Amino acid sequence: xxxxxxxxxxxxxxxxxxxxxxxxxxxxxxxxxxxxxxxxxxxxxxxxxxxxxxxxxxxxxxxxxxxxxxxxxxxxxxxxxxxxxxxxxxxxxxxxxxxxxxxxxxxxxxxxxxxxxxxxxxxxxxxxxxxxxxxxxxxxxx
Amino acid sequence: xxxxxxxxxxxxxxxxxxxxxxxxxxxxxxxxxxxxxxxxxxxxxxxxxxxxxxxxxxxxxxxxxxxxxxxxxxxxxxxxxxxxxxxxxx
Numbered sequence: 367x368x369x370x371x372x373x374x375x376x377x378x379x380x381x382x383x384x385x386x387x388x389x390x391x392x393x394x395x396x397x398x399x400x401x402x403x404x405x406x407x408x409x410x411x412x413x414x415x416x417x418x419x420x421x422x423x424x425x426x427x428x429x430x431x432x433x434x435x436x437x438x439x440x441x442x443x444x445x446x447x448x449x450x451x452x453x454x455x456x457x458x459x460x461x462x463x464x465x466x467x468x469x470x471x472x473x474x475x476x477x478x479x480x481x482x483x484x485x486x487x488x489x490x491x492x493x494x495x496x497x498x499x500x501x502x503x504x505x506x507x508x
Numbered sequence: 509x510x511x512x513x514x515x516x517x518x519x520x521x522x523x524x525x526x527x528x529x530x531x532x533x534x535x536x537x538x539x540x541x542x543x544x545x546x547x548x549x550x551x552x553x554x555x556x557x558x559x560x561x562x563x564x565x566x567x568x569x570x571x572x573x574x575x576x577x578x579x580x581x582x583x584x585x586x587x588x589x590x591x592x593x594x595x596x597x598x
Contacts, residue, residue: 410533
């Protein structure tokens with residue numbers, strides 16, 4: 367039986383370093399933290415109208431990982447496929463954790479990679495909550 | 509996503525789309541926004557010209573990936589220069 371999947375949709379913005387952190391954190395979840403439960407949805411492809419991506423986001427829970435308050439990933443999913451299961455905004459997390467944002471948008475330094483790992487752990491924890499909730503519902507046959 | 513400032517920018521300035529794959533999403537999204545598309549690059553095309561520069565990692569680029577990115581950056585910069593020269597000639 368295949369394991370349940372959660373779609374993670376990352377910011378694709380280049381204006382702020384938080385966009386870079388979103389993308390790297392999402393890749394870390396996909397490659398290292400929860401490789402069997404994660405499907406990433408390509409935001410530009412989704413916005414361009416690709417039906418497969420939109421259908422996936424309609425049928426499976428999605429987590430939007432946005433770099434800034436514009437929340438393009440969350441807004442795109444909710445406009446075309448329905449409500450996101452969770453929304454994570456990197457600027458909010460950095461504020462909450464009192465972490466200074468990295469300087470380079472092109473390549474994260476050691477501290478920047480540590481921040482991306484912390485965001486990735488937050489995404490993974492959110493996924494675990496959603497999967498546990500889904501199992502509870504299934505068990506209760508809700 | 510319909511951000512008006514971003515739309516105004518791509519409609520009032522020439523744009524160069526840089527796509528990773530042949531789905532050309534950046535180009536398509538620019539077209540959907542009625543942007544002025546001046547050029548389009550696809551990383552896979554550049555990779556075809558430099559098959560020895562296939563990168564291994566996705567999360568962080570390795571040396572091959574950085575070399576390929578530099579080649580692409582130079583191509584984009586060269587196109588920007590051509591566009592500026594065209595402007596100057598008119």
